[in-house]
Amino acid sequence: MSVSTHVLDAVRGTPATGVGLAVVDEHGDVVTTGITDEEGRAKELLPDDAVAGVYTLVFDTAAYFEQSGTQTFYPEVSITFTVLDVDAHHHVPLLLSPFAYSTYRGS
Template identity: 40%
Template sequence: MTTLSTHALDSALGRPAAGIAVALTGPDATHLAEATTDPDGRVRFDVPIGGGTHRLTFATGPWFAAADRATLYPEVVLSFEVDATEEHYHVALLLGPWSYTTYRGS
């Protein structure tokens, strides 16, 4: 089985995005796990994941609101395809109030 981690960075402030709630769903929208980014903006999910389309949903609206910052995105949903023969996936989010980007890290 494959493992998964994520990292959220606040690109506007140049620091980790700590305290964002993140939900992981698997194929057929199966709920797999929930977590909150740590002080370094990271989550390592403790559940093995199989192949297929998975989603990470970041609750960005409440996170920006708690910091009294406006945002265009109440949530960010990252969909990605998992090849079960791969050992690990790291899906990163670079987040700003008016834009975001993502990439597969190592």
């Protein structure tokens, strides 16, 4: 099973580099942590022994916007999703701005 994300800064029109994130399981336990790379991507966010279930990606948007002196309404963005097929890749993109965000099931 694999989970990845791609964060884009909609205001700048660029990848959101350096966004801290955590993957939390349905029990509230942090499974992994990471940070987006220069392309705004974080890959392989679940360990090899992860099981099907409900997970939440939590993005530290406050720290990301603070780096540029930008105020934000959302100090974090949490996206909860279900992994049913452990053999499938799950891509969870985030389109981010200081006062809005959107996501979808990527491929």
